[in-house]
Amino acid sequence: MSLIWDKGKSTVNARIQAFAAGEDVMLDRVLFVHDIVASKGHVKGLARIKILSATEEVALLEGLDRLKTMFENGEFVLDERFEDGHSAIEAQLTEWLGESGKKVHTGRSRNDQVLVATRLYLKAALDELASLCEATAHALLDRAEAEMWTPMPGYTHLQRAVPSSVGMWLAGLAEGFIDDAELARMTFQWVDQNPLGTAAGYGVNIPLDRAFVTEELGFARMQVNPIYAQNSRGKFEIQVIDCLCQAMLDVRRFAWDLSLYTTAEFDFVHLPDDYTTGSSIMPNKRNPDIVELLRGTYGVLEGARVELAQVLSLPSGYHRDLQNTKPPLIRAVEKGLGAMALMSDLVQALEFNREAMHSAISPDMYATDLAVEMAARGVPFREAYREAAAQIPNLVDRAPQESLKVRTSPGGAANPMLDVLRARLKS
Amino acid sequence: MSLIWDKGKSTVNARIQAFAAGEDVMLDRVLFVHDIVASKGHVKGLARIKILSATEEVALLEGLDRLKTMFENGEFVLDERFEDGHSAIEAQLTEWLGESGKKVHTGRSRNDQVLVATRLYLKAALDELASLCEATAHALLDRAEAEMWTPMPGYTHLQRAVPSSVGMWLAGLAEGFIDDAELARMTFQWVDQNPLGTAAGYGVNIPLDRAFVTEELGFARMQVNPIYAQNSRGKFEIQVIDCLCQAMLDVRRFAWDLSLYTTAEFDFVHLPDDYTTGSSIMPNKRNPDIVELLRGTYGVLEGARVELAQVLSLPSGYHRDLQNTKPPLIRAVEKGLGAMALMSDLVQALEFNREAMHSAISPDMYATDLAVEMAARGVPFREAYREAAAQIPNLVDRAPQESLKVRTSPGGAANPMLDVLRARLKS
Amino acid sequence: MSLIWDKGKSTVNARIQAFAAGEDVMLDRVLFVHDIVASKGHVKGLARIKILSATEEVALLEGLDRLKTMFENGEFVLDERFEDGHSAIEAQLTEWLGESGKKVHTGRSRNDQVLVATRLYLKAALDELASLCEATAHALLDRAEAEMWTPMPGYTHLQRAVPSSVGMWLAGLAEGFIDDAELARMTFQWVDQNPLGTAAGYGVNIPLDRAFVTEELGFARMQVNPIYAQNSRGKFEIQVIDCLCQAMLDVRRFAWDLSLYTTAEFDFVHLPDDYTTGSSIMPNKRNPDIVELLRGTYGVLEGARVELAQVLSLPSGYHRDLQNTKPPLIRAVEKGLGAMALMSDLVQALEFNREAMHSAISPDMYATDLAVEMAARGVPFREAYREAAAQIPNLVDRAPQESLKVRTSPGGAANPMLDVLRARLKS
Amino acid sequence: MSLIWDKGKSTVNARIQAFAAGEDVMLDRVLFVHDIVASKGHVKGLARIKILSATEEVALLEGLDRLKTMFENGEFVLDERFEDGHSAIEAQLTEWLGESGKKVHTGRSRNDQVLVATRLYLKAALDELASLCEATAHALLDRAEAEMWTPMPGYTHLQRAVPSSVGMWLAGLAEGFIDDAELARMTFQWVDQNPLGTAAGYGVNIPLDRAFVTEELGFARMQVNPIYAQNSRGKFEIQVIDCLCQAMLDVRRFAWDLSLYTTAEFDFVHLPDDYTTGSSIMPNKRNPDIVELLRGTYGVLEGARVELAQVLSLPSGYHRDLQNTKPPLIRAVEKGLGAMALMSDLVQALEFNREAMHSAISPDMYATDLAVEMAARGVPFREAYREAAAQIPNLVDRAPQESLKVRTSPGGAANPMLDVLRARLKS
Numbered sequence A, B, C, D: 001m002s003l004i005w006d007k008g009k010s011t012v013n014a015r016i017q018a019f020a021a022g023e024d025v026m027l028d029r030v031l032f033v034h035d036i037v038a039s040k041g042h043v044k045g046l047a048r049i050k051i052l053s054a055t056e057e058v059a060l061l062e063g064l065d066r067l068k069t070m071f072e073n074g075e076f077v078l079d080e081r082f083e084d085g086h087s088a089i090e091a092q093l094t095e096w097l098g099e100s101g102k103k104v105h106t107g108r109s110r111n112d113q114v115l116v117a118t119r120l121y122l123k124a125a126l127d128e129l130a131s132l133c134e135a136t137a138h139a140l141l142d143r144a145e146a147e148m149w150t151p152m153p154g155y156t157h158l159q160r161a162v163p164s165s166v167g168m169w170l171a172g173l174a175e176g177f178i179d180d181a182e183l184a185r186m187t188f189q190w191v192d193q194n195p196l197g198t199a200a201g202y203g204v205n206i207p208l209d210r211a212f213v214t215e216e217l218g219f220a221r222m223q224v225n226p227i228y229a230q231n232s233r234g235k236f237e238i239q240v241i242d243c244l245c246q247a248m249l250d251v252r253r254f255a256w257d258l259s260l261y262t263t264a265e266f267d268f269v270h271l272p273d274d275y276t277t278g279s280s281i282m283p284n285k286r287n288p289d290i291v292e293l294l295r296g297t298y299g300v301l302e303g304a305r306v307e308l309a310q311v312l313s314l315p316s317g318y319h320r321d322l323q324n325t326k327p328p329l330i331r332a333v334e335k336g337l338g339a340m341a342l343m344s345d346l347v348q349a350l351e352f353n354r355e356a357m358h359s360a361i362s363p364d365m366y367a368t369d370l371a372v373e374m375a376a377r378g379v380p381f382r383e384a385y386r387e388a389a390a391q392i393p394n395l396v397d398r399a400p401q402e403s404l405k406v407r408t409s410p411g412g413a414a415n416p417m418l419d420v421l422r423a424r425l426k427s
Helices: A012-021 A024-030 A032-048 A054-073 A085-097 A099-105 A110-146 A166-191 A210-216 A226-231 A235-261 A289-311 A320-349 A354-359 A363-376 A381-394 A400-405 A418-426 B012-021 B024-030 B032-048 B054-073 B085-097 B099-105 B110-146 B166-191 B210-216 B226-231 B235-261 B289-311 B320-349 B354-359 B363-376 B381-394 B400-405 B418-426 C012-021 C024-030 C032-048 C054-073 C085-097 C099-105 C110-146 C166-191 C210-216 C226-231 C235-261 C289-311 C320-340 C343-349 C354-359 C363-376 C381-394 C400-405 C418-426 D012-021 D024-030 D032-048 D054-073 D085-097 D099-105 D110-146 D166-191 D210-216 D226-231 D235-261 D289-311 D320-349 D354-359 D363-376 D381-394 D400-405 D418-426
Strands: A151-156 A159-165 B151-156 B159-165 C151-156 C159-165 D151-156 D159-165
Touching: A012 C289, A012 C320, A024 A032, A024 A085, A024 A320, A032 A054, A032 A085, A032 A099, A032 A110, A032 A210, A054 A085, A054 A099, A085 A099, A085 A110, A099 B381, A110 A166, A110 A226, A110 A235, A110 A320, A110 A418, A151 A166, A151 A354, A151 A400, A159 A166, A159 A363, A159 A400, A166 A235, A166 A418, A166 B166, A166 B226, A226 B166, A235 A289, A235 A320, A235 B235, A289 A320, A289 B289, A289 C012, A289 C289, A289 C320, A289 D289, A320 C012, A320 C289, A363 A381, A381 B099, B012 D289, B012 D320, B024 B032, B024 B085, B024 B320, B032 B054, B032 B085, B032 B099, B032 B110, B032 B210, B054 B085, B054 B099, B085 B099, B085 B110, B110 B166, B110 B226, B110 B235, B110 B320, B110 B418, B151 B166, B151 B354, B151 B400, B159 B166, B159 B363, B159 B400, B166 B235, B166 B418, B235 B289, B235 B320, B289 B320, B289 C289, B289 D012, B289 D289, B289 D320, B320 D012, B320 D289, B363 B381, C024 C032, C024 C085, C024 C320, C032 C054, C032 C085, C032 C099, C032 C110, C032 C210, C054 C085, C054 C099, C085 C099, C085 C110, C099 D381, C110 C166, C110 C226, C110 C235, C110 C320, C110 C343, C110 C418, C151 C166, C151 C354, C151 C400, C159 C166, C159 C363, C159 C400, C166 C235, C166 C418, C166 D166, C166 D226, C226 D166, C235 C289, C235 C320, C235 D235, C289 C320, C289 C343, C289 D289, C363 C381, C381 D099, D024 D032, D024 D085, D024 D320, D032 D054, D032 D085, D032 D099, D032 D110, D032 D210, D054 D085, D054 D099, D085 D099, D085 D110, D110 D166, D110 D226, D110 D235, D110 D320, D110 D418, D151 D166, D151 D354, D151 D400, D159 D166, D159 D363, D159 D400, D166 D235, D166 D418, D235 D289, D235 D320, D289 D320, D363 D381
Parallel strands: none
Antiparallel strands: A151 A159, B151 B159, C151 C159, D151 D159
């Protein structure tokens, strides 16, 4: 049962087969429905140019629909009985329809079949990513608005710097996710091109109606050149991972904030029990496991990206190495979206310890305000800085809101432009 | 002189300083003009809200212009005398203008100063990248058009597969660079937001007119939240590197093709002497060094990206670690654009060995055509495949153009849609 | 069934649980036997200090042996019923033994339980890696010896340079794998330290006999400090991946060689049918898929390493992020050893096309010999080089063996020192 | 002056040259002395086999010594006048000695010249790394011994867990650096093999006495096969970077600890002024910049490793891409050793706030001790756990030392085995 490679226990051939197969067919579960959808488009295209008769078209489309339903219901299980999901479709149709089942593959190669199913998966992933980022941004903006005047320290170098507010912190995070959503939507447009109809990279001697199939499958345009279609294997995948990386960079930063703010030392934020776990040995512990796992997700994506990019050091044309683009892609998408899907609930669940935050604002943190005030009145800044530094021991506590109130520049606490941020979400 | 760290030869303090400084000021040479431009915007903004008098504004703007000219002429050298390029500006203005020179820094922090200069650099890099990709695509399309019917083998797994053409190969590469240019232009829009006016991440108690400065500096919009401005350090940089990576993936594949095609064994392509070097020991050698260096450039970018992403595992707010985003960014941009700048000339310089390409198309490569023809006439594909396989020993040489001529599907040799690809370049 | 994260279909809590669990329990299958072995050591240690009675000890050891047997027979399946493999052991013992089953966990925490099971896995992986590298080196040396005088071109920059031999090529690869084996054995010694007995990173208020357990489990020494034990999570894993990387670098280069040498253009090497696959659409193809998958394996390891290293940007002590070290480790080990296990058979299976190799040695490739001969006779090298270059058009074919015969420096074809390389394998 | 690639301003050829040259000659400054040392060995070897006369040998050795002295004094500057450091040596000797200066290059190629100089550099780097790790471990152990009973909280998940001590924390860090030093010394042995005498990868038709030169240069053994010598380019470099990575992982964790412990919220550690900087805008700030830069160093190394590994996806033999191994190697070594060189002083400079640490140990942190005590007395652990949890509200403050005193297992606070750790340093 050990996966440590057991040489000797199997024949050469069996070992080779096992190595080549990898986890391919299991991964294809996430591509399977996309593959069926694309296959339906291909069937319609073949019927349009009379390669398939109307009867064959109907039978194949019904078969594909049936397979989709059975797969979604769990009646059809994609597993090691099949070499991969792509061949499973043909195999099942042939079992049901005999010779005409095989015709689903006329005029296409497994190469463009994989490409188009993956392309549909990329589009779905980017769409989901954009929606999840937008939902997270909405949740953050709602809470930011409510807490715009709740004081908390602003840090640089993790050192207390100047007064800030919970609302400013959350609005800053929101703006990041708004950018992430926008990037995902831009990238969606970029990858929205149909590779189906390019066969193994050199086209095919059949007059496929690629424009019709492109529209049928909802692509914005055709990926024109067959060699490029092959050469783009992995290229578009990387860009999708990059979009997920952008969102996860923001998730990671937020998780770091929460990891610090939930320590006994900071004690700014409490997490509901759903988000913490106990210790098996220490009765006194509540650990923010989910926050830590969110923080750790970025690494999965970065690793996947490096793995994928290493594969692509190849000449033009298909090579079997390119099969290795699948596992890192799917790992990155599923982990990234899985993390992102937890975010808006988490934002809503945060409980703020307003008292602790307020009392962490020490009087010396007003020194910068003092220096800038003097500078604005015309005192050379170096002199103002020295004067303010000298006054630090004498500074008394103010209401932090006094400091926030004068930050009237656009984006500042007194002018956070939340409406402008919200407007970008609606577009 | 050895850079191997010489402990003992310097005091603790000197070693700390040297470690902290790094190569910072040298790197700032590429940011310096952008910093001056942004400083001019800041000065105008301060004058607008009466923090600077009209006289001070004029003096500062003139000083900044003078510094820019001197820097471009080599009269002002940015070197280790300065902590970094950002402080060099203030230092030089103060030397020239006295107290009012220092006022250039009123209401900004080095944090947003660095951010805005870097942002302008990112925009310039993306614009340059898009232009270079477009120029390369143009060169490729021109040659593709001329060589659309020049036969060459199409490979999969580096094994001869079916007949293809030089034009198809080059048009495929062109389409990649068209996508790369488009991605660079999209990303330009995404990063086109102004961080200036956010100080050290918490705004400032001066009513800066950020909208005015944003327009003055040619940004499409404001980056609103000050904490986000800080948190986006590195985030936008990564996305720019990702764009460069996309172009370099295509450069790398092209370089691989050339590396193979210039071997004695393939002998499909000759490179002009400019692109090769001799060997110091072997009189018989001409080596395609430039092609190999182009191939190697992707790795520099991937390394830079990983370096940069590692830095960003941090809580909100500025940390000194973020200084480490600068070297990988600049390395990636300069190397990536440097490689890209060689491409269009290289494309134009390629000499094709048409005879060698033609004679590499062996008769067995027509077997697929045969099988597909049979399938299109209604023979079940498995049977057609077996029949075609059986006929391989009897296949005689055809004109490869016969095979290309029937690839009439959109994108195929007989319908390469070069006009559609060219149209995307014009938009 | 889609893994694309289905928000809304599950409650917050279920989604959180699913995200946190990941694929953990499935991965633990490769650690499970190691965990049982370590648990037996812990039980013996507890008995030795009288925390367990002799009766309890016997019952627990028998239970652990039974579980191991059942697992290996497939009677006990480790699956999603359990949180992970570590808790499954306690759960099963408790089911069998009641209250005393739980005592297996006295004085240890899941933290050091995971650490010690992983450490045993690392040791097994390194040992397996060393053996596989040695087997591969043996196969290469045997074939090298037989083909030492079989001429083939030596290339630099993929350009034909000077005559070389098949034996030189294979002996060079062998020396790499010998170094890889040695590195794996060195690293084995480095990781051979026992973390068990350090609990959650702060020890435990029970006088565990760690020296006894260390010996019992076959570790060379104790990992002393409990905080270090926690902090080394991921650290040792990375170094093991690095060893696998070294071997895979050599596998990748070998696969590249084979990928080129099996092209129609080079045609130096033929692969048996086991190592190639046909095409579903092209009757004329035999593709070297296994060679390409071997080439692609390095990328999996590099990605895993980056993924793992990203996780480790953390303060001292355990954090849940560290759970994320498991998937990349196991992926790297299983893929790396899986690839390595195919190597020695592949080496034995290669068929050389001696004629093609010989005829690829063109007369100009003797020019370097000529120049060096003149230089050795005292002609200044630049002059000798020019003279040899001038003679290239007149060079006639020699027997390549004449050129090989005079390469008498240690390591050269006439003195390949295969015995010295073999001697390193025996040590 | 902008480095943004200025197309049009230079001819094709000049641009190609600039791209190809890169920063090569500047990087060679760190290799230059090693190259001279290796060249001396090569000269002695040539004299031994009578390729050089005794007179020529003396002249060349004197010339090489003179060049070394001049370089170290700054009288000879290695800059863009030379293609690289390797050709600079020949150029300078020829200027001084005429025709016989050129003879330094007889029987070697630039390929093995670069390899051997780099190999000497790798050895120097590993030796320096080991020494710096040992010095750091010594400093940590000294302070650990003095502070073994100084209480501080032990954290898991950044949550307060159980009482620990400053000594335990520092001893844990020390053990990491001891392992790092050991790994560096092991790796030194692994790379300690001489590639000189293998020319461009196929040996040379001169009977070089490689065994003599190997000993002369202080290598432990010969790297035998010439093809392997070329194929190992980058391979050994990666392993050296991996060693630096291990040390930097430990530096990064230590820096994270300090970054937290120097916050106002934790306030456990104070840094001397040398290690902090002020803010240009905030008079109240002292920022731990050095600690943050130390934390950031790991990323530089990880990026360098990825960059280097990307290059190595190549067939056997030299390719110009391999030139790209130099910048990441040198960057990693210089940055890594630079960071490491700051560590022992930093450790000695830390000031502990014992009061703050003590008062951060809250009464609930004794609950685990309570539960384990009950369990050791035979109470089933789940029951003990519940009982201890129930008592948390009633727990009163104890002296933390009471809890430390009972951690008598090897490695625990009451038995930290510092002598065992120190003994490993002496070996």
